[in-house]
Amino acid sequence: MNWNFVRLWTVLVYLFMFLPVAVVVLLSFNANQFGSFPITGFSFRWFYELASNDAILRAFKTSLLLGTLTAIISTTLGVLASLALVRYKVPGSNFISTLLIAPILVPEVVLAVALLLFLNFLSIHKSFFMLLMGHVIFTLPFVVLVVQARLIGIRRDVEEAAMSLGATPIQTFFQITLPLLAPAVFAGMLFAFTISFDDITGTLFWKPGGVETVPTQIFAMLRNSISPEINALGSVMIFFTVGVPLIGAAIARRLANKQGR
Amino acid sequence: MSIEKREARQPWILLSPALTSIALLLIIPLLFIVVYSFWLRTATGADQVGFYLDNWHEVLTDEFYRDILLQTLRIAAITTIVCALMGYPAAYFIARSNGNKAILLLLLMLPFWISYIIRTMSWINILGVSGAFNTFLVGIGLIDEPLQMLYNEVTVILGLVHFLLPFMVLNVYVSLEDIDQNLEDASCSLGATRWQSFLEVTLPLSLPGLAAGGLLCFVLGAGTYITPVILGGPRDAMFANLVFEAIITQLDWPLGSVLSLVLIAVLGSIVLLYNRFLGMRQLMKGLG
Numbered sequence: 063m064n065w066n067f068v069r070l071w072t073v074l075v076y077l078f079m080f081l082p083v084a085v086v087v088l089l090s091f092n093a094n095q096f097g098s099f100p101i102t103g104f105s106f107r108w109f110y111e112l113a114s115n116d117a118i119l120r121a122f123k124t125s126l127l128l129g130t131l132t133a134i135i136s137t138t139l140g141v142l143a144s145l146a147l148v149r150y151k152v153p154g155s156n157f158i159s160t161l162l163i164a165p166i167l168v169p170e171v172v173l174a175v176a177l178l179l180f181l182n183f184l185s186i187h188k189s190f191f192m193l194l195m196g197h198v199i200f201t202l203p204f205v206v207l208v209v210q211a212r213l214i215g216i217r218r219d220v221e222e223a224a225m226s227l228g229a230t231p232i233q234t235f236f237q238i239t240l241p242l243l244a245p246a247v248f249a250g251m252l253f254a255f256t257i258s259f260d261d262i263t264g265t266l267f268w269k270p271g272g273v274e275t276v277p278t279q280i281f282a283m284l285r286n287s288i289s290p291e292i293n294a295l296g297s298v299m300i301f302f303t304v305g306v307p308l309i310g311a312a313i314a315r316r317l318a319n320k321q322g323r
Numbered sequence: 324m325s326i327e328k329r330e331a332r333q334p335w336i337l338l339s340p341a342l343t344s345i346a347l348l349l350i351i352p353l354l355f356i357v358v359y360s361f362w363l364r365t366a367t368g369a370d371q372v373g374f375y376l377d378n379w380h381e382v383l384t385d386e387f388y389r390d391i392l393l394q395t396l397r398i399a400a401i402t403t404i405v406c407a408l409m410g411y412p413a414a415y416f417i418a419r420s421n422g423n424k425a426i427l428l429l430l431l432m433l434p435f436w437i438s439y440i441i442r443t444m445s446w447i448n449i450l451g452v453s454g455a456f457n458t459f460l461v462g463i464g465l466i467d468e469p470l471q472m473l474y475n476e477v478t479v480i481l482g483l484v485h486f487l488l489p490f491m492v493l494n495v496y497v498s499l500e501d502i503d504q505n506l507e508d509a510s511c512s513l514g515a516t517r518w519q520s521f522l523e524v525t526l527p528l529s530l531p532g533l534a535a536g537g538l539l540c541f542v543l544g545a546g547t548y549i550t551p552v553i554l555g556g557p558r559d560a561m562f563a564n565l566v567f568e569a570i571i572t573q574l575d576w577p578l579g580s581v582l583s584l585v586l587i588a589v590l591g592s593i594v595l596l597y598n599r600f601l602g603m604r605q606l607m608k609g610l611g
Contacts, residue, residue: 183355267570
């Protein structure tokens with residue numbers, strides 16, 4: 063391939079990915095009372111309005127709690143399952159792996175319907191708990207993939223050495239394996255958190271009436287029109303979902319570097 | 324209990340929380356909607372338990388459903404092709420550049436983290452009547468009146484490409500990274516031009532990554548619900564919109580079950596075909 067053409071093409075692809083997002087950030091500082099062009103001046107006004115919007119603040123709290131719990135539960139399940147698949151000979155391990163990543167391959171709408179109808183059949187009504195279960199099930203595959211990849215890279219010898227020196231398997235896990243696995247555990251949790259924080263399709267099916275997460279709140283607000291507040295909220299979300307993982311990745315890298323020494 | 328037996332039990336203890344969750348929250352619910360699809364919603368709004376084929380008959384024979392299914396598959400297919408055409412050269416650039424690959428990849432991952440609904444909505448800021456593009460065109464005097472560019476099939480595809488492109492680039496990148504670069508050099512030293520060596524060596528070797536990226540783009544695109552609602556017009560509904568309508572709006576759960584099963588049957592058979600020829604391992608490589 064012609065290298066200059068490829069380079070130009072790549073620049074265009076990156077522009078395509080980033081320009082729309084940049085426009086959201088740009089417009090969130092627009093003084094204009096409509097959430098669109100022309101830009102009439104620079105203002106923090108919409109961020110203030112956002113901070114005093116109860117519905118949005120409530121949605122933020124819900125999303126934070128939901129994302130955090132999802133991350134903790136699905137990472138715990140994912141780490142345990144990955145340990146079994148990588149460290150033991152399990153009959154049918156290929157099948158089990160496929161089963162664990164199946165939630166990615168089932169269309170989210172179908173997964174949402176199935177879970178909704180099944181829990182309703184059991185007379186379990188829509189609740190925060192049900193929403194949480196739903197989020198756990200479709201973040202699990204990502205955790206399993208990340209953790210497994212890292213676990214394969216950790217040499218078995220280290221664990222065996224610890225055990226031959228008298229450590230119990232549980233001691234070995236907490237003092238040897240888990241610290242080595244920390245970057246992947248961390249990455250898995252971040253993954254689960256951001257996927258949960260961002261999810262909308264499943265959430266629309268599972269959320270109890272009156273409960274909104276940030277994405278469903280935005281979705282509801284979009285039915286009217288794009289208000290400048292949505293752009294401001296978009297900017298905050300972009301900071302949250304990009305800034306937080308970037309800081310997280312920096313921490314994970316430091317953790318990994320420490321181990322290297 | 325002997326030590327061997329205990330050893331053999333340990334992995335199952337570790338696996339049981341995850342497998343129980345998958346069984347309770349995915350497998351059994353999926354089997355359950357099969358049962359539900361044979362029930363009937365009566366005029367009173369209650370479900371009549373039994374074995375009725377009415378819903379199946381309606382969905383499989385009514386042209387309305389068939390047309391929307393075909394429309395969904397067409398939109399997903401076009402999206403996948405556009406993603407491949409845009410994504411392959413970009414992935415090639417990242418894999419073969421001497422610069423900082425980590426930064427380039429990180430930049431590509433960033434949109435993944437930016438909220439899907441924000442990214443979808445951002446196109447209204449670009450293409451809307453008072454969006455960036457119209458403002459620009461009016462500003463330079465090319466048009467007098469803003470154009471109506473939103474709410475059609477093209478904008479739905481645009482939104483989907485914006486959402487799915489990183490999946491394509493990552494998968495192609497992973498398979499390009501696996502190719503020994505000496506192969507290209509060797510074919511060049513044997514007289515092939517750069518272009519020939521790309522077409523005959525690199526491209527065929529990267530096809531598994533292209534296929535994995537394509538599968539993800541297609542399946543995720545065809546199952547989407549939000550993009551057509553935000554960026555499409557009234558006639559651009561996709562199959563997932565029908566499911567949502569049936570379940571949440573009309574509360575016709577048996578009909579919704581049938582529609583869900585049709586969607587999963589169509590997309591599932593594509594995943595199975597992929598698995599038959601390429602295997603899941605490739606997909607896991609790209610996702611991990």
